[in-house]
Amino acid sequence: xxxxxxxxxxxxxxxxxxxxxxxxxxxxxxxxxxxxxxxxxxxxxxxxxxxxxxxxxxxxxxxxxxxxxxxxxxxxxxxxxxxxxxxxxxxxxxxxxxxxxxxxxxxxxxxxxxxxxxxxxxxxxxxxxxxxxxxxxxxxxxxxxxxxxxxxxxxxxxxxxxxxxxxxxxxxxxxxxxxxxxxxxxxxxxxxxxxxxxxxxxxxxxxxxxxxxxxxxxxxxxxxxxxxxxxxxxxxxxxxxxxxxxxxxxxxxxxxxxxxxxxxxxxxxxxxxxxxxxxxxxxxxxxxxxxxxxxxxxxxxxxxxxxxxxxxxxxxxxxxxxxxxxxxxxxxxxxxxxxxxxxxxxxxxxxxxxxxxxxxxxxxxxxxxxxxxxxxxxxxxxxxxxxxxxxxxxxxxxxxxxxxxxxxxxxxxxxxxxxxxxxxxxxxxxxxxxxxxxxxxxxxxxxxxxxxxxxxxxxxxxxxxxxxxxxxxxxxxxxxxxxxxxxxxxxxxxxxxxxxxxxxxxxxxxxxxxxxxxxxxxxxxxxxxxxxxxxxxxxxxxxxxxxxxxxxxxxxxxxxxxxxxxxxxxxxxxxxxxxxxxxxx
Amino acid sequence: xxxxxxxxxxxxxxxxxxxxxxxxxxxxxxxxxxxxxxxxxxxxxxxxxxxxxxxxxxxxxxxxxxxxxxxxxxxxxxxxxxxxxxxxxxxxxxxxxxxxxxxxxxxxxxxxxxxxxxxxxxxxxxxxxxxxxxxxxxxxxxxxxxxxxxxxxxxxxxxxxxxxxxxxxxxxxxxxxxxxxxxxxxxxxxxxxxxxxxxxxxxxxxxxxxxxxxxxxxxxxxxxxxxxxxxxxxxxxxxxxxxxxxxxxxxxxxxxxxxxxxxxxxxxxxxxxxxxxxxxxxxxxxxxxxxxxxxxxxxxxxxxxxxxxxxxxxxxxxxxxxxxxxxxxxxxxxxxxxxxxxxxxxxxxxxxxxxxxxxxxxxx
Numbered sequence: 001x002x003x004x005x006x007x008x009x010x011x012x013x014x015x016x017x018x019x020x021x022x023x024x025x026x027x028x029x030x031x032x033x034x035x036x037x038x039x040x041x042x043x044x045x046x047x048x049x050x051x052x053x054x055x056x057x058x059x060x061x062x063x064x065x066x067x068x069x070x071x072x073x074x075x076x077x078x079x080x081x082x083x084x085x086x087x088x089x090x091x092x093x094x095x096x097x098x099x100x101x102x103x104x105x106x107x108x109x110x111x112x113x114x115x116x117x118x119x120x121x122x123x124x125x126x127x128x129x130x131x132x133x134x135x136x137x138x139x140x141x142x143x144x145x146x147x148x149x150x151x152x153x154x155x156x157x158x159x160x161x162x163x164x165x166x167x168x169x170x171x172x173x174x175x176x177x178x179x180x181x182x183x184x185x186x187x188x189x190x191x192x193x194x195x196x197x198x199x200x201x202x203x204x205x206x207x208x209x210x211x212x213x214x215x216x217x218x219x220x221x222x223x224x225x226x227x228x229x230x231x232x233x234x235x236x237x238x239x240x241x242x243x244x245x246x247x248x249x250x251x252x253x254x255x256x257x258x259x260x261x262x263x264x265x266x267x268x269x270x271x272x273x274x275x276x277x278x279x280x281x282x283x284x285x286x287x288x289x290x291x292x293x294x295x296x297x298x299x300x301x302x303x304x305x306x307x308x309x310x311x312x313x314x315x316x317x318x319x320x321x322x323x324x325x326x327x328x329x330x331x332x333x334x335x336x337x338x339x340x341x342x343x344x345x346x347x348x349x350x351x352x353x354x355x356x357x358x359x360x361x362x363x364x365x366x367x368x369x370x371x372x373x374x375x376x377x378x379x380x381x382x383x384x385x386x387x388x389x390x391x392x393x394x395x396x397x398x399x400x401x402x403x404x405x406x407x408x409x410x411x412x413x414x415x416x417x418x419x420x421x422x423x424x425x426x427x428x429x430x431x432x433x434x435x436x437x438x439x440x441x442x443x444x445x446x447x448x449x450x451x452x453x454x455x456x457x458x459x460x461x462x463x464x465x466x467x468x469x470x471x472x473x474x475x476x477x478x479x480x481x482x483x484x485x486x487x488x489x490x491x492x493x494x495x496x497x498x499x500x501x502x503x504x505x506x507x508x509x510x511x512x513x514x515x516x517x518x519x520x521x522x523x524x525x526x527x528x529x530x531x532x533x534x535x536x537x538x539x540x541x542x543x544x545x546x547x548x549x550x551x552x553x554x555x556x557x558x559x560x561x562x563x564x565x566x567x568x569x570x571x572x573x574x575x576x577x578x579x580x581x582x583x584x585x
Numbered sequence: 586x587x588x589x590x591x592x593x594x595x596x597x598x599x600x601x602x603x604x605x606x607x608x609x610x611x612x613x614x615x616x617x618x619x620x621x622x623x624x625x626x627x628x629x630x631x632x633x634x635x636x637x638x639x640x641x642x643x644x645x646x647x648x649x650x651x652x653x654x655x656x657x658x659x660x661x662x663x664x665x666x667x668x669x670x671x672x673x674x675x676x677x678x679x680x681x682x683x684x685x686x687x688x689x690x691x692x693x694x695x696x697x698x699x700x701x702x703x704x705x706x707x708x709x710x711x712x713x714x715x716x717x718x719x720x721x722x723x724x725x726x727x728x729x730x731x732x733x734x735x736x737x738x739x740x741x742x743x744x745x746x747x748x749x750x751x752x753x754x755x756x757x758x759x760x761x762x763x764x765x766x767x768x769x770x771x772x773x774x775x776x777x778x779x780x781x782x783x784x785x786x787x788x789x790x791x792x793x794x795x796x797x798x799x800x801x802x803x804x805x806x807x808x809x810x811x812x813x814x815x816x817x818x819x820x821x822x823x824x825x826x827x828x829x830x831x832x833x834x835x836x837x838x839x840x841x842x843x844x845x846x847x848x849x850x851x852x853x854x855x856x857x858x859x860x861x862x863x864x865x866x867x868x869x870x871x872x873x874x875x876x877x878x879x880x881x882x883x884x885x886x887x888x889x890x891x892x893x894x895x896x897x898x899x900x901x902x903x904x905x906x907x908x909x910x911x912x913x914x915x916x917x918x919x920x921x922x923x924x925x926x927x928x929x930x931x932x933x934x935x936x937x938x939x940x941x942x943x944x945x946x947x948x949x
Contacts, residue, residue, distance in 0.1 A: 007716050007717060007762050007763065007764065013879070014759060014760050015760065015875050015878050015879040015891060016875075016879065018756060018759075018760075018875060018891070018895065019871075019875040019876075022871055022875075022895075022898045022902070023868075025902045026864060026867070026868050026871070026902070029864060029902065029905050029906065029909070029911075030861060030864055032909055032911060033818070033852070033857060033861065033864070033909070034857065036815070036818050036819040036909065037818065037819060037822055037823065037852065037856060037857040037860065038822070038823060038857060040819055041819060041820070041821075041822045041823075043819065044815065044816050044818070044819025044820040045819070045820040045822065047816045047819075047820065048816050048817070048819075048820035048853075
C-alpha cells in the first residue's frame, strides 16, 4: 500500500505556500515592533526612564547554629547599609552628601568620591556605607525625604559569638567564586549570595541556607513605592543544633592558648563531639563581613596555618599511644597472653640493629599491664615482632585507621599506614624488621590524625564499638544524628587486658600518665611522645573517663608540644576536671 | 549541464545579508557585555569575530564543492551527531545542563551539528524515497530519524533547540508530498501530547511556560525577563537611544542580554530602524532561500534548501516573538546575533550550502 491517504495530489508550488506563511510571520513581527516602538513608545519609555519597576530582594535569613543546650554558635544580626539609586540622586548629590556627612561623621567629599568610585550593582543601586549603627540608620531614614535616591537597606549579617574558640568546627560563610556561581545558579542562588566555606557552615549548607525572595514594586520618580506588583516570600534557613558544648569548647580553647595543637572530646553513647579545638585559630567574624574580609590576608598567609583544623586536617606520628594497637595485635595473634612477660634491659637487637628503650637502665621484667603503664619500648618491639607487620596492619585496619572517621566536617584527611606495599611503592625499598619495630611504637612513617587517635581509644573504652564521630544533633528540632557504630569484633578479654594497662598508665604510681589524674574521677589513658623530626617532640594523650563505665573519650595533641606524660597529660587533667564539673562524667 | 565559473552565480546579497546581521549583532554584544576597562581583545565581541572568521572561511570553501557530495557524508555525520549527543549526556553538567563537549579546548554544542546532519539525512531520504511508492515503514522512517536527536536534545535539557526540529520536519514532510490535512493532524496530536511532554520538563522550563501565560506568576524570575525585554524594545522608539545608550541594557535590567535576549539591546539602542533592518535582512535570507529551493530541480537540493531556510526562519521568528512577549521563553538564540560560537559557525555553513546549491544545481 502506498499510504495514499497521506499523499496529496501533485501540488503546484509548495514552497510558495511556505514563503507566504513566513512572510505573514515576519509582517506580524514588523507590525508588533511598530506597535511597541511607535504607538506604545511613550508608555515603555516612561517605564524605562522613570525606572518605575524595581525588584527589591529580601534575603531569607540563614539558619542558626546552636550548641547542645541552644546557645548560639552562629546567628544573624541585622545590619544597615546606605544605598543610592544614581539616576535619582545625581541632580542633588552634593546637597545630599552634605546632609549625610552630618550623620555619618565623614566628609561630604568622601561620600561623593565613594559614589563615583563604585559601579552600580544589580538593579542599579550603589552601596555608599555599610554596617551603620542603628541610630545612624534611623537618622538617615528620618531624612530620606530630603535625600532623593537614597535608601536604607537591611541585610542579615552572620555572627559567630565564640569567634576563634570554635572557628574550625563552625566554619564561616563567604562569597561564591565564578565556577560556583554557574554551578549553583539553577539551585536558586544569586551571584551576591554567600555560601558556607568551611566547617559546619559548609557541611550543612543546604539546610542552613534560606531561599531569597523579594517583591517587585512600582515607584514614583522620587523612588517612593506606589504599589507592589508581585511578591515572593523569602524562606528562612533551618536551625541546626550541634552536640558541641559552647562552654566546654571555650574552656578547651583556653587550655590550648599559645600551644599549637588539637583537643577533641567525644561522648561515647552516640559519638557526639562535645568539643573540637585547634590552635592557632582565627576570628571567623572577620570572614563573615565584607569589611572584615579586607583584613583576612594576614590569616591566609600566616605560616602557622591558623585555618587548619589540626584534629582532622593534620596527620602526625602517634608515638606510644599506638602501643594500644600493638598490644591488641599481639594478643589477637594468640601467641601472647596478658601475662606474657618481657625482660627489658634497656635495649634490644632486631634485624642486626640495636633499638633502645626510652629508659636506658631498662624496665626489668614486665607483663602487659606494667609495660603499658611504663610505655616500655622493648616490650612493644617484641610484641610487634610477634604479631608481625601483617598483624599490626590488620589490627590498625580493624580500627579503621586506614579510613576517614567520617566526621561531618569538610576536608578530613586519612592517616598513613606504611606497610610493605606502601614502602615498595613510595620508596622502592623492601620492608625490614626494623621497620616493624618502629611501627610497633608508633614511629617511622606511621601517621594518624588526632580524630583517628580518638576513635582508637573510644573503641577500647566501649568494648570494641567503633563509633562514627559527628557534630550534628538536630535539624529544626528533629533528631538528625543517627548513631552509627561498627562492631570491631575484637575479643572482649583482650580489650579488657589492654584496658587494665591504660588504667595503670594513669592510676599506678609509676604510670607515665599519672599527671592526667583528675580530682574526683578515675580515668584511663595512654600517653605518647613522638619524634617530630625537630628538637621538640609531639605530645599526645588519649583517654577515657570514668574508668569503669566510660562516658567520654578525649584526645589531646600538642604539635611540637613536649612530652605526652607532662604537657599533654597535665592539659588532659584540667580537661577531665572540667568535664566532671560540667556533669559529663 | 553545469556552469563553468561558479562565481558568476554566487549570490552576493545572500552572502552579505548574514554578514550585516552579524555586524549589528556584534555591536550589540559589545554593548551588552561592556565591562568598562576590559581590553578589547578580551571582550565577548572579539571572540565572536573569531568565530565569524571561521564561518566566512567555510562559506567560501563550501562554494567550491558540489553540494551533491554532501549526500555521502549525511549518514556518517548523523551517526557522529547522535554519538556526541549521547556523549554530552555523560559529561558533567555545566550551567545545569549537558549541552557542551570540550573539543580542542573549545566548548562545542553537539545539538548545533545535529541540526545540520539531520537536515542532510532527511533531504537524502526524501530524495531516494518517493512518497508515492513508500511502504508503511518507509513512511515511518523519517519520524525515527528526527525522533532520536529530538529526544536526546530534550534530555540535555535544551527545549528550544529540540522544538526547532518540529517546524523544519513538518515543512519537509509537506514538501515531500504529505497532505496538509495529515500535517494538521500531526500538529493536533503533538498539542494533545504536550501535557505529557510538559511532565518531563525541568522545573524551570515549566515555570517559563506557565509564566508566558501570566508574567506575574514569577515577577522575579522568568516573568521579569519578559517584562524587562518588552520595556527595552518599547522604549527604543523610532531611532533608539544610541549605541551603548540603552538604560535597560547598561543598568543590567535585562537578563541574558548577550544571548537569547540580545534583540532587546538592538531594539533599545537602535530603535525601530535597527529592529526593522534586522527583520528585513532575515527576510532577505528567507526569501532567497525559499526561491533557491523552488528553482532547484533535484529533490535533494530542493529539500535541503527548504529545510535550511525553514530552520533559520523559525529560529528568527521564535526568538523575536519570545523577546516581544508573543511566544513562550523557550531559549532559542537569534541566529548570527546571539553570542555563541557553534551557532554562528553552523549558521554560516547553512548559508554556504544555500549559496552552493544555487551555484551547482543542475540546469535543464
